[in-house]
Amino acid sequence: MCPDPSAEIRFDSPTTRDHSALRAMARRSFAETFAHLYAADDFERFLDQNYGPGGTMERDLNDPAVQWLSAFHESVPVGYAKLTPLRAPASHPLPGAVELQQIYVLQPWHGEGVADHLMQWALDRAAEQHAPEIYLTVFDHNERAKHFYRRHGFVEVGRCTFRLGDRVDDDRIWRRRATGD
Numbered sequence: 218m219c220p221d222p223s224a225e226i227r228f229d230s231p232t233t234r235d236h237s238a239l240r241a242m243a244r245r246s247f248a249e250t251f252a253h254l255y256a257a258d259d260f261e262r263f264l265d266q267n268y269g270p271g272g273t274m275e276r277d278l279n280d281p282a283v284q285w286l287s288a289f290h291e292s293v294p295v296g297y298a299k300l301t302p303l304r305a306p307a308s309h310p311l312p313g314a315v316e317l318q319q320i321y322v323l324q325p326w327h328g329e330g331v332a333d334h335l336m337q338w339a340l341d342r343a344a345e346q347h348a349p350e351i352y353l354t355v356f357d358h359n360e361r362a363k364h365f366y367r368r369h370g371f372v373e374v375g376r377c378t379f380r381l382g383d384r385v386d387d388d389r390i391w392r393r394r395a396t397g398d
């Protein structure tokens with residue numbers, strides 16, 4: 218896919234008829250980013266469990282407590298953000314804290330402002346809900362994502378782990394005030 222930076226991107230909540238394409242896009246983005254780290258069969262199993270039919274993403278797409286914004290190029294999803302009640306094991310979170318549990322953009326649209334728009338939506342939604350703070354978790358070696366989060370005002374506040382197959386990775390918990398620091 219070769220993007221035209223001026224190509225129009227439409228941002229919208231995904232509807233039921235977008236779910237399958239959105240799961241495929243999420244699977245592709247996760248694989249683009251992390252496949253090189255894992256054994257192929259463990260990785261495929263993880264992708265199926267999370268992005269396949271009946272997996273965790275489908276469950277969250279049907280959960281009214283989970284909010285989504287998708288970026289569409291010519292009606293095809295190229296990115297999304299997912300805002301949930303806090304799920305990460307943060308220490309002493311404030312009541313009502315939320316989590317930007319995923320923000321994923323396909324590689325051709327990196328650096329094009331798509332992720333900035335998705336992030337701003339998540340911050341606006343959190344503020345509208347009077348959430349005091351917004352958390353996320355990030356793989357400690359995901360330098361691009363960490364740079365992006367830092368630019369958006371997040372700071373590291375803790376650690377957690379992420380297990381895929383036999384491998385347990387060191388993830389970091391980051392937070393920022395939802396109303397802006």
Ligand SMILES: CC(C)(COP(=O)(O)OP(=O)(O)OC[C@H]1O[C@@H](n2cnc3c(N)ncnc32)[C@H](O)[C@@H]1OP(=O)(O)O)[C@@H](O)C(=O)NCCC(=O)NCCS
Nearest residue numbers: 250320321322326327328329332354355360361362364365
């Ligand atoms: C993380 C993500 C949403 C950020 O969106 P993006 O459009 O790529 O972000 P931007 O280009 O606006 O910002 C990335 C910054 O990291 C910098 N960067 C790129 N590669 C880098 C690297 N290897 N090390 C450090 N910084 C890096 C860029 O220069 C840019 O900084 P700048 O704005 O100061 O120039 C997107 O890259 C993505 O979807 N990645 C794959 C999925 C993923 O990792 N999601 C997050 C999981 S926690």
